Amino acid sequence: MAQKVADVLWKMxxxxxxxxxxxxxxxxxxxVIDALRRNGEIEFIHVRHEExxxxxxxxxAYLTGNPVVVCGTAGPGxxxxxxxxxxxxxxxxxxxxxxxxxxTTLIDTAALEELNPYKFFxxxxxxxGRVVNPEQVRAVVTTAIMTAVVDKGPTxxxxxxDIAASNAPDRSAHGFSIPAEPMLRPADADLKKLAEMVxxxxxxxxxxxxxCRDARNEVLQLAARLKAPIGYSFRGKQxxxxxxxxAVGMTGLLGYGGAYKAIHGADLLLMLGTDFPFSEFLPGxxxxxxxxxxxxxxxxxxxxxxxxxVGDVKTTVTALLAKVSNKADGTFLERHVAETKSFEELLHHxxxxxxxxxxxxxxxxxxxxxxxxxxxxxxxxxxxxACIWLSRHVKGGTNRRIFGSFSWASMANAAPNAFGAQLxxxxxxxxAVCGDGGFTMLGLGDLLTQVQRKSxxxxxxxxxxxxxxxxxxxxxxxxxxxxxxxxxxxxxxVAEAMGAKGIRIEEPGDVRAGLAEALAHKGGPxxxxxxxxxxxxSLPAHVPFHVAQSFTLSLAKQVLNGKMxxxxxxxxxxxRLI
Ligand SMILES: Cc1ncc(C[n+]2csc(CCOP(=O)(O)OP(=O)(O)O)c2C)c(N)n1
Ligand SMILES: [Mg+2]
Numbered sequence: 001m002a003q004k005v006a007d008v009l010w011k012m013x014x015x016x017x018x019x020x021x022x023x024x025x026x027x028x029x030x031x032v033i034d035a036l037r038r039n040g041e042i043e044f045i046h047v048r049h050e051e052x053x054x055x056x057x058x059x060x061a062y063l064t065g066n067p068v069v070v071c072g073t074a075g076p077g078x079x080x081x082x083x084x085x086x087x088x089x090x091x092x093x094x095x096x097x098x099x100x101x102x103x104t105t106l107i108d109t110a111a112l113e114e115l116n117p118y119k120f121f122x123x124x125x126x127x128x129g130r131v132v133n134p135e136q137v138r139a140v141v142t143t144a145i146m147t148a149v150v151d152k153g154p155t156x157x158x159x160x161x162d163i164a165a166s167n168a169p170d171r172s173a174h175g176f177s178i179p180a181e182p183m184l185r186p187a188d189a190d191l192k193k194l195a196e197m198v199x200x201x202x203x204x205x206x207x208x209x210x211x212c213r214d215a216r217n218e219v220l221q222l223a224a225r226l227k228a229p230i231g232y233s234f235r236g237k238q239x240x241x242x243x244x245x246x247a248v249g250m251t252g253l254l255g256y257g258g259a260y261k262a263i264h265g266a267d268l269l270l271m272l273g274t275d276f277p278f279s280e281f282l283p284g285x286x287x288x289x290x291x292x293x294x295x296x297x298x299x300x301x302x303x304x305x306x307x308x309x310v311g312d313v314k315t316t317v318t319a320l321l322a323k324v325s326n327k328a329d330g331t332f333l334e335r336h337v338a339e340t341k342s343f344e345e346l347l348h349h350x351x352x353x354x355x356x357x358x359x360x361x362x363x364x365x366x367x368x369x370x371x372x373x374x375x376x377x378x379x380x381x382x383x384x385x386a387c388i389w390l391s392r393h394v395k396g397g398t399n400r401r402i403f404g405s406f407s408w409a410s411m412a413n414a415a416p417n418a419f420g421a422q423l424x425x426x427x428x429x430x431x432a433v434c435g436d437g438g439f440t441m442l443g444l445g446d447l448l449t450q451v452q453r454k455s456x457x458x459x460x461x462x463x464x465x466x467x468x469x470x471x472x473x474x475x476x477x478x479x480x481x482x483x484x485x486x487x488x489x490x491x492x493x494v495a496e497a498m499g500a501k502g503i504r505i506e507e508p509g510d511v512r513a514g515l516a517e518a519l520a521h522k523g524g525p526x527x528x529x530x531x532x533x534x535x536x537x538s539l540p541a542h543v544p545f546h547v548a549q550s551f552t553l554s555l556a557k558q559v560l561n562g563k564m565x566x567x568x569x570x571x572x573x574x575x576r577l578i
Contacts, residue, residue: 005134006035006164009141009157013096014041015176016067016145020060020423021045021098022053023071023081027113028100028161032071035164042069045423045449047416050077052446054084054095055413056420059380059403061093064424067148067178068093073100075113078120083410085124088154090408092210096148097125101160104132117158127155134166142176149178181214184294186309186316193307194290195323201268201288203332204228207251207259208313210235211273211293215314219272220244222317227327229336231259233276234391234406242396246333248340252278254391257343258336263287265332271305273313275407279303292316347392350536359533360508362462366393368511369431369460372519375399377429378421382414384435384469385536386462411435415443418457419450429519432459436488437467444494450525451499457525458518461491464534471534495527504529 009032013021022045025033036044047053050072057068070085072078078099088095099121101107102114121128127147129140144155186194198204204226212219212232216239223230229248232240241247249257263269264283271291275298276282282303283289290307291299299308309316350357354364366389373379376399381390383405394402403421405413414432422430434443439461450457462468467484474481492502501521505514505528518526 002167004031004035004164005131005137005159005166005168006032007038008137008168009098009159009164010036010039010042012138012141012145012176013067013069014039016149016178018042018067018069018096020057021069021071022047022057022420023069023098024048024050024053024077025071025073026077026100027073028102028159028164029071029073029077029098031161031165032098032100032159043423045453047449048445049442050080051082051084051412052416052419052442052449054081054097055087055405055410055416055442056423057095058084058088058091058093058413058420059417060420060424061088061095062091062403063378063401063421066094067096067145068420069096069098071098071100073113074102075115078115078117082120082124085121085154085156087405087408087410087413089124089126091405092152092407093154094148094152095154096144097121097154097156099156099158101130101158103162104160105162107132107160117156121156124154125156126151126153128158129156130158131163132160134163134168137168138171145176145178181312183315184310184312185319186292186311190307190309191316191319191323194309194320197268197288197290197307198226198270198320198324201266202327202329203265203267204270204327205262205266205268205336206230206246206270206272207232207263207274207276208236208240208272209233209274209276210239211313212236212239213273215273215312215317216240218314218317218321220246222321222324225321225324225326227330227333228270229258229262229333231257231263233274234387234402234404236274237391238396238400238402242398242400246337248336249343250391251281252276254388255281256347256392257340258338259340261339262332262336265336272317274298276302277407351393354511355508357533358508359531360505360511362389362532362536363393364508365460365462365511365515365530365532366390366433369433369515370394372512372515373400373431374429374519377401377431378403378418378425380404380414380417380421380430380432382433382435382438383409383411384438384462384467385464385472386414386433386435386438389462390433412438412442415439415457415459416446418459419446419455422455422457423453430457431519432457434459434461435468436461436463436465436491437486439491440488447495447498447500447525447527454524456522458521458528459525460515460518460528460530463488463491463529463531464536466534468534468536491527491529495525495529500524501526502529503527504531506531 492504495502
């Protein structure tokens with residue numbers, strides 16, 4: 001049989017290292033999916049909602065570095081991909097979307113399920129190609145894959161059913177290869193300026209992001225030489241925090257430790273591979289700032305910088321190490337490391353008191369989870385309060401990973417992220433900490449997919465019957481919380497009815513055993529329904545309500561306004577109140 005356009009498509013995707021395609025079939029996609037079946041090299045993962053498939057693909061692509069395919073068909077199914085593709089764009093995941101398209105004879109006739117892919121996906125995708133002639137296939141597919149892999153983001157191939165089923169031109173199938181990550185280094189003149197600035201500064205602080213993922217050793221070496229504290233974004237934490245004597249925690253909305261002060265008290269701030277979005281947490285002109293990033297778009301958009309260097313962190317820091325000398329004075333570093341330790345002790349309060357406090361404190365739940373999980377566990381945080389608890393209480397390690405919708409901040413990412421990670425790394429613990437809002441938004445329907453595939457994903461639901469993060473936001477804005485409460489079923493029973501294992505934890509004394517049972521469960525998904533304190537950020541339960549209210553208001557307001565100093569004090573007082 002002659003090779004069809006869709007055969008060429010899958011052959012090229014398989015050659016590019018694609019292992020899976022997540023999506024829902026139908027209509028215009030039928031000939032595409034028929035070719036996937038014939039090809040046999042790429043596994044099709046039938047999900048119940050296309051968006052769930054994209055979040056799974058984002059985690060797989062981010063964690064493996066391989067491109068991953070998602071698909072949806074004509075109009076509505078394609079629209080369901082959109083939020084996930086935005087996530088891929090912001091998280092930098094190489095996702096290639098295949099969008100079923102109406103027959104070529106119907107294009108631009110307002111046909112049923114017709115969607116203009118260029119207009120619709122312009123915001124989300126780095127490249128959109130529409131294959132309206134078989135001759136285009138090799139060029140369009142090559143561009144979609146290369147752009148996704150090299151520029152790290154989603155691309156989309158829109159393909160009408162009639163074209164997918166057409167014979168491919170003979171030469172279409174020939175040769176395809178993906179380059180390894182190139183090295184990028186700033187010009188010598190810029191490196192010289194950087195070295196001079198570093199040499200001239202007495203107090204240097206490093207603030208690292210996800211761009212440090214391959215550069216941990218180099219960054220730690222630089223910090224040791226400069227006696228520099230290292231702060232990090234949520235995305236940078238997993239690469240820079242563990243086993244690092246210079247670590248000073250995070251700044252920003254989730255901030256803890258000495259990072260905020262170390263960043264503001266420095267003479268020179270080195271921002272390495274970070275697009276940290278919260279400008280209000282970055283210092284003004286009193287601190288000199290250097291930003292190093294391989295993506296020039298990241299540089300200077302959150303804060304004005306004194307020196308902009310385009311280069312990958314590993315190559316640039318390696319080059320810098322050859323040019324800078326040891327700094328003798330370690331007092332700046334010691335001060336901020338000590339501050340970080342005392343902050344951690346304060347934060348630990350709810351962990352140590354955890355077994356006695358009901359409703360269950362999420363801090364205690366997260367810390368116990370961290371203690372029980374494997375050294376190479378992968379954690380996924382839903383957007384919401386899960387990010388606060390995981391960022392503060394889950395300990396990193398060389399092989400531990402933590403991921404979420406950190407840059408796009410969509411709800412409902414964690415369960416599908418964990419599902420995708422489980423498929424890519426079978427046998428490794430994949431743990432999603434989900435909001436009850438997030439889980440019921442997207443996670444619940446596709447729990448059936450996990451059940452069907454016997455995927456051992458552990459999802460822990462923070463059952464606080466509230467959109468708690470928004471509740472905090474609203475109080476911060478000084479408005480009466482509205483539209484944030486809801487009623488939940490017993491998620492453990494729901495999970496059991498769906499064929500998964502369900503564990504309900506209401507008593508703090510049951511947290512350890514419940515989590516241990518969930519982590520030990522093999523052969524299928526687990527849902528832990530953890531009934532947690534919805535006022536966890538505010539106060540212990542026995543403090544009078546009006547105090548609790550104003551406490552929440554002021555704490556949230558201060559965190560959002562970057563006043564970490566007063567937040568530390570507030571937490572101190574909070575603890576004294578107990
Ligand atoms: C798709 C989407 N809708 C709305 C929001 C705004 N939002 C951010 S966090 C949040 C609340 C999440 O609630 P839940 O999942 O229950 O987690 P909790 O904060 O209660 O732990 C909302 C509504 C969002 N980020 N994404
Ligand atoms: Mg909630």
